[in-house]
Amino acid sequence: CGRKGDLDPPSVAAQADTKYGKQGATQPAQPDKPFVLDPLL
Amino acid sequence: QELKAPESDGKLLLAADDLVYNRDLNKVTAVGAVQINYAGYKLVAQKVEYDQKSGRLTATGNIELVEPSGNRVYADAMDVTDTFADGFVNSLRIETPDNTRLVAESAERVGDRDMILHNGVYTACLPCAENPEKPPLWQVKAQKVIQNGETHTIRLENARFEFLGLPLVYLPFIEVPDHTVKRKSGFLFPTMRLNENVGFGVTVPYYYVISGSMDATLSPTYFSEQGLLLEGEFRQRFETGSHTLRFAGIDQRDPGTFTANTSDALEDKRGMVQSVGAFRINPRWTFGWDVMLQSDNNFSHTYDITGANGSVHTNTAYLTGLGRRNYFDLRAFYFDVQDADPASKREDRQAKVFPTLDYDYTAPQPIAGGELTVKTNLTHISRTLDDTVENGSFDRFRGLPGEYTRLTSEAVWQRTLTVPGGLLLTPILSARADGINVDMTSPNAIDPARFGYAGDFHNNDTLARGMVTAGLEARYPILISTASSSHIIEPIGQIFVRPDEQYAGGLPNEDAQSFVFDGTNLFERDKFSGFDRMEGGTRANLGIRYTGSFDNGWGLNGVFGQSYHLAGLNSFATEDLVNAGADSGLEEDVSDFVTMFGVETPFGISLTGNMRLDKDDFSPERTGATLAYSGDFLTSSVTYTHISSQPIYADSTSTDEVQGSATVAINDNWSVFGSAAWDMNNNIVSKRTAGFSYTNECLVFTLLYSDDRDVSNTSGVDRKIGARLTFRTLGDINIGG
Amino acid sequence: CQVRPLYDSEGATAARLGSISFSEASTRVGQEVRNRLIFLTSGGAGEPATADYDVDLKVSSSVSKLLLIDSSDTARAAKVTVSATYSITRNSDSQILKSGRRSAVALVDYSIQEFANTRAVLDAEDRAAKELAELVRADIATALSR
Numbered sequence: 010c011g012r013k014g015d016l017d018p019p020s021v022a023a024q025a026d027t028k029y030g031k032q033g034a035t036q037p038a039q040p041d042k043p044f045v046l047d048p049l050l
Numbered sequence: 051q052e053l054k055a056p057e058s059d060g061k062l063l064l065a066a067d068d069l070v071y072n073r074d075l076n077k078v079t080a081v082g083a084v085q086i087n088y089a090g091y092k093l094v095a096q097k098v099e100y101d102q103k104s105g106r107l108t109a110t111g112n113i114e115l116v117e118p119s120g121n122r123v124y125a126d127a128m129d130v131t132d133t134f135a136d137g138f139v140n141s142l143r144i145e146t147p148d149n150t151r152l153v154a155e156s157a158e159r160v161g162d163r164d165m166i167l168h169n170g171v172y173t174a175c176l177p178c179a180e181n182p183e184k185p186p187l188w189q190v191k192a193q194k195v196i197q198n199g200e201t202h203t204i205r206l207e208n209a210r211f212e213f214l215g216l217p218l219v220y221l222p223f224i225e226v227p228d229h230t231v232k233r234k235s236g237f238l239f240p241t242m243r244l245n246e247n248v249g250f251g252v253t254v255p256y257y258y259v260i261s262g263s264m265d266a267t268l269s270p271t272y273f274s275e276q277g278l279l280l281e282g283e284f285r286q287r288f289e290t291g292s293h294t295l296r297f298a299g300i301d302q303r304d305p306g307t308f309t310a311n312t313s314d315a316l317e318d319k320r321g322m323v324q325s326v327g328a329f330r331i332n333p334r335w336t337f338g339w340d341v342m343l344q345s346d347n348n349f350s351h352t353y354d355i356t357g358a359n360g361s362v363h364t365n366t367a368y369l370t371g372l373g374r375r376n377y378f379d380l381r382a383f384y385f386d387v388q389d390a391d392p393a394s395k396r397e398d399r400q401a402k403v404f405p406t407l408d409y410d411y412t413a414p415q416p417i418a419g420g421e422l423t424v425k426t427n428l429t430h431i432s433r434t435l436d437d438t439v440e441n442g443s444f445d446r447f448r449g450l451p452g453e454y455t456r457l458t459s460e461a462v463w464q465r466t467l468t469v470p471g472g473l474l475l476t477p478i479l480s481a482r483a484d485g486i487n488v489d490m491t492s493p494n495a496i497d498p499a500r501f502g503y504a505g506d507f508h509n510n511d512t513l514a515r516g517m518v519t520a521g522l523e524a525r526y527p528i529l530i531s532t533a534s535s536s537h538i539i540e541p542i543g544q545i546f547v548r549p550d551e552q553y554a555g556g557l558p559n560e561d562a563q564s565f566v567f568d569g570t571n572l573f574e575r576d577k578f579s580g581f582d583r584m585e586g587g588t589r590a591n592l593g594i595r596y597t598g599s600f601d602n603g604w605g606l607n608g609v610f611g612q613s614y615h616l617a618g619l620n621s622f623a624t625e626d627l628v629n630a631g632a633d634s635g636l637e638e639d640v641s642d643f644v645t646m647f648g649v650e651t652p653f654g655i656s657l658t659g660n661m662r663l664d665k666d667d668f669s670p671e672r673t674g675a676t677l678a679y680s681g682d683f684l685t686s687s688v689t690y691t692h693i694s695s696q697p698i699y700a701d702s703t704s705t706d707e708v709q710g711s712a713t714v715a716i717n718d719n720w721s722v723f724g725s726a727a728w729d730m731n732n733n734i735v736s737k738r739t740a741g742f743s744y745t746n747e748c749l750v751f752t753l754l755y756s757d758d759r760d761v762s763n764t765s766g767v768d769r770k771i772g773a774r775l776t777f778r779t780l781g782d783i784n785i786g787g
Numbered sequence: 788c789q790v791r792p793l794y795d796s797e798g799a800t801a802a803r804l805g806s807i808s809f810s811e812a813s814t815r816v817g818q819e820v821r822n823r824l825i826f827l828t829s830g831g832a833g834e835p836a837t838a839d840y841d842v843d844l845k846v847s848s849s850v851s852k853l854l855l856i857d858s859s860d861t862a863r864a865a866k867v868t869v870s871a872t873y874s875i876t877r878n879s880d881s882q883i884l885k886s887g888r889r890s891a892v893a894l895v896d897y898s899i900q901e902f903a904n905t906r907a908v909l910d911a912e913d914r915a916a917k918e919l920a921e922l923v924r925a926d927i928a929t930a931l932s933r
Contacts, residue, residue, distance in 0.1 A: 010781035011236025011257040012227045013267065016287035022262020042332045049409065050334055050373025361860045362901055375822055377815055385901040389860070401902040408909075412822055420831035423822075437900060448900050466830035468801055472792025474830075527793035527925075529800075529932055536929035538793060564896040564907030566864075570914035571893075579895075579910035580903075597925035605887060607922050628898075646918070650888055658868070658892045674853070674866055674894050691853045691864060700896065705863070707854050727855045737855045758860060765860050 062088040062132055064100065076103045084109070090118030091134045105132045119199065119230070120147035135162030142167075144197070148229035149747060150174040150779055152195060152204070163199035170195035172206055172226070174778045175748035185215040187749055188777055190224060202228045226779055233259045238267075239781040244771040247307045247314070248353065249275030263287040277303035279353055291329030291338070298322050298355045312390035313348040314766040320349040324358050339367040342386060347397060351388035352766035361765065362387050375412040380405055389764045398435035399449050401560055405430060420465025420477075427581050430455040431560055436496050444698040445493075445501045447627040452490030454558045458581040459483055460517075472528075478521035478546075478575065482584065486557060487512045493627060505555035505625030515552035517584045521545060521575060537598040542611070544591040546575055550618045551586030555625035559583060565622075565630040565699070566672065568660045569609040569646025578621070583630060587618030603652025612665070613641040633696035635662050635671060642671055654681045670694070686712035706730040719746050734759060750776045793928055803931040804828040804924075808838035816869055816912045817846035823920035828927065839878055842927060846871045848915070850908055852897070865895045865904075867911035869919050875930050885930035891918035 016022075067082030078100040086093040086107070096111025108129045115123040115134075122145045130137025137159045144152040144165070151174075154167035172195060175186035192206035204226045211219040227234035238255040245251070255269040269281040279300040286293050299321030308314035322344035330336045342358045342365060344350055350358035363386040371378035382404040387397040407428040412421065430453070437449030460482035467475045488511055493503035527540040562580030571577045572593055576585040593611020598604075613636060615622075620639070622631030635642030642665045649657040659675040671694045678687035687710070694704045711725035724740040741754035757769040776782045794801050807828050812818040821844065825834055848869040852862035870890035876883050893911035897904050 010224065010226050010779075011238055011259075012231060012234045012779075012781070013238055013257045013265070013783040014232040016233075016265060016285060016292065017262045018287050018289050019263045020289060022287075044331045044335045044371075046335065046371060046378065047332075049378050049411075050371050050376045364901065364905075372812070372815065372818060374811060375818070375825075377818055379815075383902060383905070387901075396899055399899065401900065403902050414833065416831055416833050421826050421833065431902065448898055448903070464826070464831060466826075468794050468830070470796050472794040472796075474794060476830075527928070528790060529793040529929065530788060530790050531929070531932070532788040536932075538925045538929060540793075540925075560900075560902060561906035563898060563900060563903035564910075566894040566896055568894050570891065570911075570918045574914065580906045595921060595925075597922055597929075599885075599887065599926055599929060603887075605889060605926075607889070607925075609918075646892070648890060648892075648922075650890075656890065658890060660866075660892055660894050672894070674892065676866070676868075676892070689851070689853065689866070693854070693864070701863070705854055709851075709853065709855075729855075758855075760860060 062086060062100075064098070066098070075101070077101050088132065088134065092116040093128075093134075095128075100132065106130075107132050107134075107137075121145070121197075130159055133162065134159070136160060139165075146229050148174075148779070149176075150229075151177075152197065154195065165197040167195040167197070169193060170206070172204060173748065174780075175746070185212065187746070188213045190780075192224075197228070202231045203234070204228055224780075233257075233262075233265060235259045237781055238783055239774075239776045241775075242773045243271075243354070245354065245767045246769040247275065247767055249273040249307075251279070253281075275304050275307050276300060281355060283356075288329070290331065291327065291336075293325065293327040294357075296322075296324040296326075296355070296357055298350070298353065300349075300353065308766055309390065309763045311392065312763060312766060313346045313392045313394070314352050314390060316392055317346050317349075320345045322350050322355060322358060324350075324355075326357065334373055335369070335371045337367075337369040341365050341367070344386075346392075347386070347394040348388050348390055348766050354767075354770070361389065375414070377408070377410045379408045382406075390766050391764070395435060399433070399437035401431040401433050401449060403429065403431050416465075417463065418465070420463050422461065422463050424459065424461045426457075426459045428455075428457045429561060429581070433490075436491065438493075438496055438501050440500060441698070443502070443504075444629055444632070445503065446629060447493045447496075447501070447503060448563065449560075450490040450493065450496075450558055450627070453487075454490055454560060455487045456581065457485045462575075472526060474523075474525040474527070476523040476525070478519070478523065480517075480519045480521075480575065482517045484515050484581070484584075485512075486515070488558060490558060503625070503627070505627070507627075508553060508556045513553070515584070517548060517551070517586060519546050519548045519575060521547070523573075534602070535598060535600040537596065540595045540597075542573060542591075542593050542595060544573060544575075545588070545616075546585075546590075547588045548586050548618065551584045551621045551624070554583070554586070554619060554621055555627070557582065559627045559630060563628045563630055565634050567613075567635045567641065567644060567662055568672070568674075569611075569644050570660075572609065572611045572613060572644050577636065578630070583621065583626065585621045587620055588616040590614045590616055603650075605650035606648070608645065608647040610643065610645045612643050615639045615641075629699045632698035634699065635665075638665075640665055643668070655679050683715045684712065686710070686714075703731065719744055721745075748778045750774070750778070750782075793932065798932060800928055800932045803839065804928060805830070805832060806835050806837075806839040807927065808834065808841055810841070810843045812844070812846065814846065814848075816848040816916050817844065819913055819916035820844065820846050820869070820871060820920050820923070823917050824924055827920060827924040840884075840927075840931070841876045841878060842923075843874050843876070844871055844923070845873075846916075846919075848912055861899060862897050865897055865908065865911075867893045867895060867908055867915050869893075869912060869915040871919055871923060873923055873926070875927055884933075885926060887926055889919055889922040889926065891915040891922065893918070 064086050066080030066084040070079040080098045084095045084098045093115045095109035095113040098109045110127050113125045125139045125142035127140040139157045154170035157167040171191050173186045173189035178184040191210045193208040196205040207223045209221045209224045210217050235258045240254045243251050251271040251273040253269050253271040258266045264286045267283045271279045281298040284295040301319050305315045324342035326340045328338035365384040368381040385400040409426040411424045432453045436451050439446040462480040464478040492507045492509040523544045525542050530537040559582045562578045562583040564579045591613045596608045598606040622636040643663040646660045657677050662672040673692040676689040689709045691707045695702050709727045713723040715721045722742045727737045728735050736759040739756040743752035752774045754772045760768040809821050812821045852865050854863035872888045874886035893915040895907045895911045
């Protein structure tokens with residue numbers, strides 16, 4: 010039987026070396042990249 | 051006594067009531083409350099013999115071993131190496147951290163990683179509290195069970211699945227993921243459904259993990275009447291978002307079961323493909339899309355394809371920005387109407403929108419002490435087939451064929467001044483400009499014999515229009531406070547002086563078709579629901595708002611008021627392609643009364659109501675009331691809706707409807723839910739759903755029945771029954787929180 | 788019981804109302820409620836640099852279809868409900884002065900024109916958000932006038 014669960018972003022997936030992914034892999038905080046339309050907000 | 055071996059160099063720590071050394075055999079015997087800690091393993095037993103020369107540990111008497119992985123092993127006898135890596139265990143029970151159990155007569159510990167059990171029994175259910183001998187709800191008996199620490203699986207060979215003690219299925223082997231696994235390839239638990247015209251179907255999904263951030267699910271369903279439906283989903287997660295690709299296809303075996311010459315009956319090979327993406331550029335900006343293409347206009351609706359089974363599937367692409375005070379949204383729409391009409395006319399009547407842009411800007415610094423906001427909207431739509439409703443001398447043109455573009459920008463400045471004594475005066479100034487291009491079939495050119503429009507429609511034209519408003523709002527909030535409650539009574543008066551609306555009823559109305567005069571737009575400067583119409587003329591709004599809050603948690607609120615057209619053109623009494631404003635209660639100089647009220651209680655009951663009362667006899671022209679309760683055992687809501695006859699704007703007969711829904715948690719396993727809509731005028735109950743669900747620590751079973759009274763056969767399937775049975779850890783799906 | 792204008796000259800309600808910081812919104816409707824609350828409490832002066840009070844707002848909105856036409860699987864009307872749970876904290880001693888829940892409903896007419904329905908819901912969300920802001924502002928005012 011399989012088990013379907015949420016996917017991890019590649020950086021987290023790479024961190025957790027095993028194919029099945031570790032439970033406690035932490036989610037990296039996303040860097041605040043500037044965007045061309047930022048001045049509008 | 052303790053034999054303290056320094057933990058640091060990884061040696062074994064052993065403690066017991068009493069220890070016996072046998073120097074020459076180099077053997078230690080510990081008896082009574084024996085505790086051993088070594089490299090993350092913790093052993094408790096009554097008696098342990100430790101042969102330091104051979105490094106063997108033999109333990110007896112209600113042994114409890116906790117492994118680093120979190121598994122707890124209870125056994126009677128154990129003969130292992132002192133590193134716990136290899137050895138034998140007799141009559142053991144293993145409890146894993148995710149609450150599953152393995153029981154076996156004997157087991158072998160191999161390579162500090164695996165455990166091989168003989169004649170083992172695996173279950174995720176708790177033993178029955180009253181008599182533990184009774185077999186659990188379900189269990190899997192197997193000749194050989196391999197708990198593999200490297201692949202993180204529990205493999206049961208020559209397995210027999212038992213449900214309620216009855217052997218149901220014999221399997222050569224079954225592999226189950228252990229608790230450390232979030233995703234594992236393999237079959238997921240089947241679901242069943244019984245849908246009209248489609249038949250009874252069993253879906254057996256197979257899930258395949260490609261990588262930590264990519265997976266695929268193939269879900270074949272065999273329907274008793276229409277044959278094999280294949281559904282596939284490929285998911286991919288990126289650093290900044292995710293994408294899902296779906297496809298589905300069927301070669302219908304018996305289209306004849308569907309109503310004759312509907313889309314479903316006229317097709318054999320049918321299918322769809324859908325791409326859904328959602329990405330976040332940075333904490334403020336997101337973009338994404340949801341695009342679905344299908345062979346005919348009803349496939350995904352009839353076969354209930356996840357993510358595309360709506361009666362209208364909205365294909366969209368968007369770029370959205372949400373700042374601290376400003377909002378930006380650039381979006382396109384293609385409305386895919388899924389109904390049984392082979393010609394798919396209702397879809398051609400829809401507006402194809404590319405793009406609609408909304409930008410709401412608030413100046414960060416006050417200007418002349420007041421707040422300046424600028425709202426900008428660009429809309430461009432095109433349509434191929436007209437959407438016209440015959441209605442005596444007030445035909446409704448809900449959609450003209452052709453192209454229509456409008457750019458609108460509206461600036462509003464307002465500031466509140468507090469006059470000594472507590473009076474609040476808020477001057478409001480606003481200016482708006484529109485640029486419009488119309489290239490559509492004029493309403494009188496669609497079918498002059500059948501449809502006529504009295505308004506002066508401007509066609510094949512590029513034009514501009516504008517509006518300026520000077521307004522003043524006066525409020526006098528009075529605070530009444532008692533020992534245990536506070537109440538604010540706030541009389542409000544507004545006056546807006548404006549020129550007449552330009553081209554009223556002379557331009558297409560795409561985004562301001564809905565017009566409901568209620569408590570929430572009584573005090574609006576422009577009561578229209580979209581930019582295609584502008585409110586002009588001089589108008590006054592008078593009303594009173596009450597807000598009460600009690601220390602015991604009760605909250606009351608209410609608004610009551612009326613609106614007066616003082617001078618100029620009453621924008622709600624002019625022609626309009628969909629007669630927006632007609633029969634609305636605002637079309638005469640003195641409007642109907644509007645009221646809204648709300649009650650919040652500390653014990654989960656809440657009531658909200660909106661009503662429009664006729665200005666002469668107070669009779670309810672429109673009513674919307676919802677009574678809702680949410681508690682531990684019951685969550686339910688009842689909504690009553692009434693609209694009196696609106697012959698020009700909508701329906702000439704008055705309509706009344708009661709909608710109810712309830713979810714009852716009978717106990718912590720069983721819950722029942724249901725909903726229905728009752729059309730009181732024709733005494734018809736439509737859109738019914740009912741179902742129940744049983745959940746415990748090792749099983750989830752839900753059954754859902756739904757039907758809608760589809761008198762004129764607009765949809766291929768009206769009655770659906772879906773069942774879902776999942777045994778936890780045997781192929782379950784845990785997505786989301 | 789005591790009856791007086793909310794903004795009477797001796798009272799400090801107006802000054803206190805002008806010194807509130809509202810938690811940032813995560814949705815469009817939440818931002819609409821927040822922007823309206825900022826105007827209602829500051830009278831146009833905008834967000835204060837330093838705030839004596841913090842208001843934490845959790846806004847949610849939902850649309851439900853009404854008057855279901857059994858012959859064509861469509862609805863003739865809908866209602867938009869915007870609700871918020873809030874809590875008001877005084878920063879000087881981080882004391883929670885009041886917390887509660889308020890909701891507002893706006894009504895909408897539907898037709899088979901999906902674009903018109905979509906825009907009508909947006910407008911109804913704005914209307915209900917403004918009305919909700921009025922109710923939350925009243926609760927804040929009563930809490931700060933004590």
